[in-house]
Amino acid sequence: MNWLRKNSEVIILPLIYVVIFLLQKNKILNNYIIQIIMLAGVNIIMTLSLNLVNGMTGQNSIGHAGFMAVGAYVSALFSKIIFSAATMPPALQTVFFLLATIAGGIGAAIFGFLIGMPTLRLKGDYLAIVTLGFGEVIRSIIRITPTVGAARGLTGIPKLASLFWIFVFVTITIYVCRNYMDSAYGRGCLAIRDNEVAADTMGINTSKYKVQAFVTSAFIAGIAGSMYAHTLRYLHPDVFSYTKSTDFLVYLYAGGVGSISGSILGAFVLTALPEILRFMNEWRLVIYGGLLVVIILFRPVGMFGGKEFAFLKLKTGGIRHIGFSNLFQRKSKKTAVANEEISQ
Amino acid sequence: MEKFIQLLVYGLQLGSIYALLAIGYTMVFGIIRMINMAHGDFLMMGSYAVFFIVSLFFADQMLGPAIALFVILASASITGFIGVGVERIAYKPLRNRPKISSMIAAIGVSLFTQNFFRAIPFIGPNPRTFPKLLKDVLFFVGPIQLSLVRIVVIILSIVIMSVLYFIIMKTTIGMEMRAASCDKDASSLMGVNVNRVISATFFIGAGLAAISGAFYANNYPVLTVTMGATLGNKAFIAAVIGGIGDIRGAVLGGFIMGVIEIMISSVYSELAYGISFVVLIIILLLKPEGLLGKPMIEKV
């Protein structure tokens, strides 16, 4: 019982999935909502990936959609064009979906390495500018490559991603990011973010740590790209424009940069918000933009205020945890006090 | 050869539009070290301002050069004041926070303005056709066909940029701007009203963006609420190529971008947009501070 209280995520995470799954089965959530939840999952993975660079290492990548594009196109190339997974038996499909996803991740990671190596050595905003440029270059290359549909887009990608797989990958990403942050590697990156010169003189090989974080981040973005491709089944180069990159930045900074929980919530809430505001028609994005400015102005630490979910058990950074087990504890203390009062 | 010169003129004209826009990026970056992601939207506002002034007061007439210039300057000042307002509301409270927060705020402003313009009924989502401000005259120099309006746009842009350079180098407010871009805190201790300087910077930047919007729309007469985004990106790249923070660099970068883009798209139009980023990345790898920029050194 004690172990369960300490490791509440073992129950909570499957429970969340089961609840969504049951709601879907009983037609309470229609396909449209399920699709939005799946896209929110993709956005969560992307935002967590961006958090490794912008939040943990303090480098500014503003063209992360480029890595997502690489992942999406490489994985679609793998599953549709090279292996045509659509005609396979389901079990084999799953295997090829996972292989395609890993291929997408590796493809993006290779680009991450090529971009990160030269630029992360430079100080200042160069990474920001080069990543912005990279995203647009990738998009232009896709636009003129006939194999992947050029400017018409790539259609007919097999629908291999499911709510289940997205849920699995979101969970893995959350734990990978948590493990990264709570380790010597992550602390090295946090040191670079806080003071690069001091980090260097504390024995931290700053270029290496930065490139490691950047490549890991690109890999995760590639995974998100594959999820995206196999959810929507259609890719168009203009989807991965600079606007897409700014979306992720917005999720990250509105949620709380540097915080894993903030990234998750930011991505989820802000993916859902425009859909919830849909009844306002053309005004919804006006309100969305206005809200964004208000959040940045009045909540500098993000909506979630730099706190972390207790189930992440993050030790680095002196974080205040909030979560289900805390709620239980607080309640039990209150009841204890109440009991004392009664006995007196 | 004739084709080359013709393309060069087209390139210089597009370049002058980029240069005018890039100046705004570079000035704002020089003084508050912020990348104003909403700068391209000032271009959009400026061209809509021209559109509305013309359709309200001068509907269906051909404007004389004097009136055209007046209309452009009027919309430039309207946009300038909007720029000052945006800075006061959305960026000023963020001045002492990490640079990236003001960049995110700018993204919010950009989302807000674009969609606000799309949402209000008298602008709406449909593209508008920009009125012809001046009657174009085509003439020949030898075998080369040239358009008078294009030449006028290039010359006007150069005049405007020279005036700006004069303002920055010779007037008090220009000196205060240069002081503030060196060290904001020290210059405020020396009696420079930093708020006023930043407002002036935004006024000039947004005004120039509006002028470049009018010039752009004169050539590509389709107005949409998102027209500023792509142009803004390219102008930002131009500013970075030239060395962000340096006005001469922005002008140089703008012209380089314009010429390269026209030359490449005459060969393969799909490539033009991507190539400008390739140029950017190459320049950044060879000379990270840009063509005219000074390297940043951190003191230990």
Added chain:
Amino acid sequence: MSVLKADHISIQFGGLRAVNDFSLDLQEKELYSIIGPNGAGKTTVFNMLTGIYQPTEGSIYIDGKLMAGCKPYQFTAAGLARTFQNIRLFHGATVLDNVKMAHSFKTDYNFFNMLTRTGKYHSEERRITEKSMELLEMFDLQDKKDFFANNLPYGEQRKLEIVRALATEPKVILLDEPAAGMNPNEIDDVVNLILRVQKELGKAILVIEHHMKMVMKIAEYIKVLDFGETISEGTPEKVQNDPKVIEAYLGGHANASRS
């Protein structure tokens, strides 16, 4: 045995020779000091000795190892740590994390152990935390381990910087004006702290300092810089009475009026 040796190092910025022909040989457990008026090139010497600047001439040895062309982190790995004149803590991290961060390069698990939390991850993390706590306890900072570094009082920030430098397990530690901005009481604390690091932990120490009294009290050997040149060196008594040093501090004019 020599732990830090600078062999005739010089550095040139453009046409300016900021430091000329500086030599130093620091043995184990010795405490040296560099003094000199403002702008004499003291911090530049430190930046060369820690790898932030590359000397244009001459060479540096740490623990007998030639450090030519090495980056600062390699200097640290070779056994050298430093503090900064303007405090450079990891302000967004807690006191404990600041110390743990300095252990980063000495952990013995690889990237995949870290991502999957297998192999030595848990034992190494425990070891780092324990060692960091030991250091904090040694310098009475254990109660503040969960404070954010920038919420500490000024004096404790300086102390934490020294603790953090010690966490890299250096053989020699370089202190850049450890008593800057402190009152006489706090300076006494710093003196005790430095002497403890030297005597109890057996580290060699090189200090830049402006407080003459403090330098004379702790230093075994002093080098005096002026305009990048070493104008005098020796024991505190010798340096104190060197006319060249007095001239450098009081200026040629003062010297002339005295004679």
